[in-house]
Amino acid sequence: xxxxxxxxxxxxxxRNVTVEAVIDLAxxxxxxxxxxxxxxxxxxxxxxxxFRHFPNKEAIWQAVMKWVAERLxxxxxxxxxxxxxxxxxMQAMFLAHIAFVSEHPGAPRMLFGELQGAKAxxxxxxxxxxxxxxxxxxxxLIKTAKSRGELPHELDNQAAATLFIGTIQGLVMQSLISGDxxxxxxxxxxxxxxxxxxxxxxxxxxxxx
Amino acid sequence: xxxxxxxxxxxxxxRNVTVEAVIDLAxxxxxxxxxxxxxxxxxxxxxxxxFRHFPNKEAIWQAVMKWVAERLxxxxxxxxxxxxxxxxxMQAMFLAHIAFVSEHPGAPRMLFGELQGAKAxxxxxxxxxxxxxxxxxxxxLIKTAKSRGELPHELDNQAAATLFIGTIQGLVMQSLISGDxxxxxxxxxxxxxxxxxxxxxxxxxxxxx
DNA sequence: CTAAAGATAGTAATTAGTCACTATCTTTTC
DNA sequence: GAAAAGATAGTGACTAATTACTATCTTTAG
Numbered sequence: 001x002x003x004x005x006x007x008x009x010x011x012x013x014x015r016n017v018t019v020e021a022v023i024d025l026a027x028x029x030x031x032x033x034x035x036x037x038x039x040x041x042x043x044x045x046x047x048x049x050x051f052r053h054f055p056n057k058e059a060i061w062q063a064v065m066k067w068v069a070e071r072l073x074x075x076x077x078x079x080x081x082x083x084x085x086x087x088x089x090m091q092a093m094f095l096a097h098i099a100f101v102s103e104h105p106g107a108p109r110m111l112f113g114e115l116q117g118a119k120a121x122x123x124x125x126x127x128x129x130x131x132x133x134x135x136x137x138x139x140x141l142i143k144t145a146k147s148r149g150e151l152p153h154e155l156d157n158q159a160a161a162t163l164f165i166g167t168i169q170g171l172v173m174q175s176l177i178s179g180d181x182x183x184x185x186x187x188x189x190x191x192x193x194x195x196x197x198x199x200x201x202x203x204x205x206x207x208x209x
Numbered sequence: 210x211x212x213x214x215x216x217x218x219x220x221x222x223x224r225n226v227t228v229e230a231v232i233d234l235a236x237x238x239x240x241x242x243x244x245x246x247x248x249x250x251x252x253x254x255x256x257x258x259x260f261r262h263f264p265n266k267e268a269i270w271q272a273v274m275k276w277v278a279e280r281l282x283x284x285x286x287x288x289x290x291x292x293x294x295x296x297x298x299m300q301a302m303f304l305a306h307i308a309f310v311s312e313h314p315g316a317p318r319m320l321f322g323e324l325q326g327a328k329a330x331x332x333x334x335x336x337x338x339x340x341x342x343x344x345x346x347x348x349x350l351i352k353t354a355k356s357r358g359e360l361p362h363e364l365d366n367q368a369a370a371t372l373f374i375g376t377i378q379g380l381v382m383q384s385l386i387s388g389d390x391x392x393x394x395x396x397x398x399x400x401x402x403x404x405x406x407x408x409x410x411x412x413x414x415x416x417x418x
Numbered sequence: 419c420t421a422a423a424g425a426t427a428g429t430a431a432t433t434a435g436t437c438a439c440t441a442t443c444t445t446t447t448c
Numbered sequence: 449g450a451a452a453a454g455a456t457a458g459t460g461a462c463t464a465a466t467t468a469c470t471a472t473c474t475t476t477a478g
Contacts, residue, residue, distance in 0.1 A: 028327050029327050030241060030322075030325050030326045030327060032239060032241045032242065033241065033326070033327075109325065112321070112325075112382065113239075113325070115382075115385065115386045116239050116318065116321075116322070116385065117239045117242070118237050118238050118239065118242075127386075128386065131383075131386065155403075156399045156402075156403075158396070158399070159396060159399030159400045159402070159403055160403060162379070162380070162383060162396050162400055163376060163379070163400050163403050163404070165379060165383065166375070166376055166378070166379020166380055166382070166383060166400070167372060167375055167376060167379055168379070169375070169378060169379040169382045169383075170371070170372070170374060170375020170376055170377070170378040170379045171371070171375055173321065173324075173375070173378045173382075174371060174374070174375060174378075176324065176325065177324045177337065177340065187367070187368060187371050190365045190367070190368030191368050191371055191372050191375070193365075193368070194364075194365075194368055194369060194372050194404075194407040194408055195372070195403075195407055196407075197406065197407045197408075197410045198403040198404055198405075198406045198407025198408075198410070199403055199406075199407075201406045201407070201410035
């Protein structure tokens with residue numbers, strides 16, 4: 001069960017190892033500073049050998065984004081599974097997302113890094129697709145919640161979904177900044193509590209008009 | 210008032226122009242992809258000439274971060290000025306921040322880009338200082354709001370401040386992703402409304418325990 | 419006339435990607 | 449069932465382009 005130094009791996013296995021190496025590196029390195037040489041070194045391979053398994057660097061990035069998208073979505077969907085209340089489902093998704101990121105700090109960095117770029121790479125379009133799918137999932141939940149009376153009808157769906165994702169992104173950014181991934185796990189419940197009250201609460205509290 | 214092509218600018222003026230050129234470029238380019246050559250080209254100067262005014266690239270980035278920190282903080286403080294209610298002040302700050310970013314999309318990109326990096330540059334420590342100052346300002350407002358009864362005492366200050374900043378960062382990220390800075394301005398009021406209810410609302414709404 | 423600002427033309431280091439060759443595994447054939 | 453043949457994986461040295469940065473010459477402004 002130990003991580004033994006493997007040689008002559010079959011192609012697909014080697015590609016998987018490569019993706020993990022990149023996620024690993026991205027935990028401590030700015031994605032755009034990750035060189036093919038660094039990737040190769042981290043997996044104890046020569047730089048040239050990488051190109052036996054990927055046509056170019058962009059293909060590596062694409063594979064990484066696919067990995068992130070698949071793992072993250074499946075994790076989130078699994079967390080929401082079986083929960084009857086949409087609000088409870090959203091909370092479970094929120095915490096699952098945070099947990100995933102704190103286990104793989106490199107994942108959000110790759111995502112943000114890719115989205116930040118100007119040119120329309122294929123990796124970028126994968127990242128966009130992920131966010132879109134996420135937003136749709138949330139919209140469904142919010143709609144169901146409204147129909148069940150768990151959320152007020154006056155609630156702005158768009159804003160609620162934006163804030164849900166934005167809140168996570170904000171937490172992630174602040175953890176990246178402090179360099180402490182546990183901070184995120186600590187802050188998550190309290191932050192979500194505020195979000196939940198924000199969308200559930202109908203009254204406009206105090207207003208002086 | 211027109212942007213006339215200036216030559217032989219005095220040193221300080223040239224440095225200002227340089228900073229603006231970088232912010233400009235950062236609006237469409239990943240900060241770590243911005244080369245000294247690109248900066249020079251954008252301000253119609255030769256690359257070598259840049260180093261007459263900055264000892265190295267890091268010094269340029271430092272100047273940029275200083276620019277961002279000063280302009281952003283002064284803008285936010287001005288927005289909150291004269292507002293008696295802390296909650297109103299927070300809303301004004303929120304909207305001012307969003308407005309600033311939508312006018313200078315390059316600013317947050319430089320900030321995030323710098324914070325993302327592993328190594329401890331001076332530009333990075335400026336960025337950290339900015340966020341810290343911001344958080345303290347928020348904390349003061351929240352405390353005052355509590356003492357005036359505008360916010361409930363049970364509210365978690367830390368979480369509220371985190372979410373305030375996080376919400377903005379999230380909005381920024383999503384605008385960067387869609388490439389449409391106006392999206393941010395459109396979403397901001399609705400999103401802040403939810404945040405405001407979230408911190409102001411004491412009741413736990415519906416809970417099934 | 420001189421000092422500051424810019425142009426020109428470099429440098430050394432680093433980057434993604436290539437290539438001829440070697441090592442190892444898998445399949446075929448008798 | 450073992451040797452031959454082919455396929456697959458990895459090596460190490462290379463390249464062309466790009467990078468931040470520098471040295472030297474030229475222009476301009478006061």
